[in-house]
Amino acid sequence: MNAHLKMDKPDNRNRLDNMAQGLIHTGMDRPEGPLKVTGTATYAHEDHQPGMLHGVLVRATIARGTLDSIDAAAIEKLPGIRKVMHGDKFLRNPAQGTANEAPVQGSSEIYYLGQPVALVVAETFEQARHGAQSLELQVTAKSAVTSPDSDDAKVETPDDQQSSMGDLDAAMKDAAYTVEETYTTPGHTSAPMEPHAAIAWWEDDKLILRSTSQMVKYNVNEVADSVGISADDVHLMSPYVGGGFGSKLGISPDAVAAALAARELGAPVSVAMSRQQVFESTMRRSETVQHFRLAADKDGKLTGIGHRARVSQLPDESFSEPVTQATPFLYRGENREIGMEIVRINSTCAGSVRAPGEAVGITALEIAMDELAVKTGIDPVELRKRNIPEKDPSDGRDFSSHTLAAALDDGAETFGWKDRTSGQTDGEWLIGYGMSSAVRVNMIGESHARVTLNPDGTVLIETDMTDIGTGTYAILTQIAGEMLGVSQDRIETRLGDSNLPKSAGSGGSWGASSAGSSVFLACEKLRQEIAKKLGCDEADLTLRDGTATAANKQTPLSDLVGGSPMESTGVIEPGKTMKEVRQATFGAFFCEVGVNRVTGETRLRRMHGSFAAGRILNAKTARSQCLGGMTFGIGMALTEELIHDARDGHIVNRDLGEYHIPVNADVPQLTVNFLEERDPYANPMQSKGIGELGICGAAACILNAIHDATGVRVRDLPATMDKVLPGLPDL
């Protein structure tokens, strides 16, 4: 029994609004929450197997060169050491998101300092770690490009990432007001709480892998391709993931090393990265250099936008930070020049980190817009509203829905934007206010899920979709509960297992809408079957608390199922609605900061975000996503920065002591509003992605507030005290 929907046309039925269970949208607690808070949810590295050995990866200590040999014999003499391995199957870096094949492999060519080039396997973790730390590598250095600013860095300008319309130079010349500035953002790391880790063992020719993965369907193919086996021979399990933020989209070096070692040694092998390895051997967000040109007429209406961005990446990687992704459609302006440059360097692989593209691109644009607001003297909220385009200015497409104006109004109202007074102080603290827009592209990916209605009226949901701490267990439970009229305690959701129907996975904010739609479709099919049994129209069927009501007759669901379970697989596939209209989520941020007039330290005092992301499936987990996004924004604005040593490209601050994500004391009261929205083009639930929206532009809000407080315009993130200090008055 299958239900397959290709999103070729809008679905205006808003079916979830007509269901009776009342579970959808509520802030239902996560069903797996108690397991997590009691420490009984087993994360990848906790699923210890009998006879398990421990592997620790060894890093390359030069930026570029060859690994000529390793002194394995010396290490194999140490107590407990079972094997020292390297070779052409080791991953240079993780696969990029949705790569679906092995990334660059081989430990003999070294491309960056930190590349995992060997694995030491021992009976205990401590023995393996000591072996790894003691292993001598014989290397030959080659010349390396270790900084994006280096003179010998090759710059690529991919054709498909350059576009232009009209005549921006002329628009700049004719404009009443212009802004032309360069903004820079540093590298960022995902910093998930759970480090990358895997446990692998083989059953005959089949690889069993416990890993910490965001996208099981792709990861299976990536690991199979890396190890050189058929994907059918991989069983990957990732039921709990302690955060990913993009760094676990693709299979990572630990998993492949564990699989190779387990095969070689005929025993289960675990490999966990240290915090330092997570920093240097998984993914970083590239630093960006962004040149903006804004041309506006006397009313502040944009006539032109230029956005040229430069990012860095390892050789032979197709991904580059899509900095300019949302610039083409956020604001109006007929004259445009948008371009990307990619510099190849020998430094940790660049990949998806927390909303690739908009997180940094919109942040820079929103600082530029604030500069324009100051120049024109127009209120920054009003300036943005004047520049909301009717259609996507880059190609004339309609928007599937447009909620920026509503978010700006709601945010301004909730925050009390109109009542702010500039120039206030609180002791040593200079108070300032700032705002910015939020935008993130919206999409879905093909996703399958099976829903089984059991004879006892309980429900089983199965898909290889992951829950990376975001609330997937909760929302899928809610969708099925709502559609089938079953309370949450009678629903079991199984996730993160490659034996289950293949989902889009978690990433790019598409997980909830994709996996959720497949569950929705499976349930809709089940409803049709139930209706058939009752001889009524599906639309006239009410399912609630395990009872079916049709034509004033109530029948227990379990009676309708009969002796054997009813089962349905739902499949959602992206279709024409993803191309024919422009789909995006929107929002607005408002904040108040204090900047210390003595030291230049900035402390956020309060922050508000108003967001629209279609139907909100779970009010609590959606809010948590936005709080998390805004917290990332605080980090981006004030503290987070990968420091690279320009001499060898390596990440210098490789731990959470020196890479400063915001701590509790940095995060004051944050508030979140959701706007009521149904986007029929998005999917049959009319929901949109919420995972990343909260970071896209958030940092600009804080930087704009710093400017309001001090007159200091920080264009080089983060706004650490050293950048604010020179603009403060003498004492």
Add this chain to the structure above:
Amino acid sequence: MKPFDYIRAEDTGHATSAAGQGATIIAGGTNLLDLMKLEVLQPDALIDINRLDLKQITEADGGLRIGALVTNSDLAADMRVRTDYPVLSEALLAGASGQLRNKATTAGNLLQRTRCYYFYDTAMPCNKREPGTGCQAMEGATRLHAILGGSDQCIATHPSDMAVAMRALAAVVEIEAANGETRHVPLSDFYLLPGDTPHIENVLRKGDLITAVILPAAPKGAQTYRKVRDRASYAFAMVSVAARIEMDGDTVKDAALAFGGIAPQPWRDADAENALIGKPATKETFNAVADILLKNADPKKDNAFKVPLARRTLIATLNELCGKDVA
């Protein structure tokens, strides 16, 4: 982590003799274990002193005797400390996190190692970790590094907050040696500048056990600790000032100023203090004090901001303690 032997000390004599034979003393372990996991330190043996009777804070000679094993949390919470030595309590609470302070001990805190990124990375040359290999920080990332007191061999800072306050309070370190003798070393003489031997950070000799830190009688005047850092909590000081000022009308009668985050040890400059003592509490005086403090500052590109930052933080702290309006 290199395999090591573990010995639990029965008494201080046992600890000093084991240490004399090369064992490394472990107290809270919050710094030592991190460094051992990274193999920055590779002791063959640990002597665990946690069961020794060094956990008391007692009154002595009008001051306080703080046992080496008193935790940072307990010391910060002690009523006598909060009343008579508030600068110390404030400094402790400005450091690390609640969890770490519950484990961290008084002696361990004094002896914590620098947070220099290159010291922590065994693939990098570092004169402090491996004498003679070079200093990778010198031309590298130096945000955490010293602007005063460094040498061409090492520019690492001492990261402690507690020690800065103790320096301002003229604390004395009580040390028991392997031969059983006890000696007292003022904190001012305890730390050594890097010079050509950045791996030797203090006057302790093999086998020495810190048994206590002694604070002299409560000083007169107002005290404060001000820490400037990259996030609101859980970050090491970019600049910190521990200050004590006793006023006589508008004139500064007595003063002690110690600084963190800018030097290889908690920094005190007698000339700078002398430029304050006996002088009117004015902007001119404060600027002159800052001029003297910073006249030998030798920053790198990344930490050049610490020069104006130290000046401003000092002036604001003096304004506060002298009852001036900061604005």
